[in-house]
Amino acid sequence: MNNTQKGNHRDYPNGDIKNKTVGDMVGAFQSIVTVEYIRGVKNMGWTPFNGKLLQRNYYEHIIRNEQINQHSKI
Numbered sequence: 729m730n731n732t733q734k735g736n737h738r739d740y741p742n743g744d745i746k747n748k749t750v751g752d753m754v755g756a757f758q759s760i761v762t763v764e765y766i767r768g769v770k771n772m773g774w775t776p777f778n779g780k781l782l783q784r785n786y787y788e789h790i791i792r793n794e795q796i797n798q799h800s801k802i
Contacts, residue, residue, distance in 0.1 A: 758782045 762781045768774035 765774065765777070765781055769776050
């Protein structure tokens with residue numbers, strides 16, 4: 729297991745993820761996935777991608793309670 733997988737990513741030197749937003753987590757996930765995929769392309773013959781690997785500026789709406797859930801169905 730490397731340091732990134734242990735939570736010791738360069739953005740969180742002590743593995744401290746307190747006060748981070750969902751956007752921070754999504755950005756970190758996208759970064760890790762992209763880097764690993766590029767390694768797979770270079771070292772394991774995975775299919776290369778043109779441009780962006782992941783969709784940019786896309787955010788899921790987080791349903792925090794039943795009232796919001798009912799409103800989102802309208």
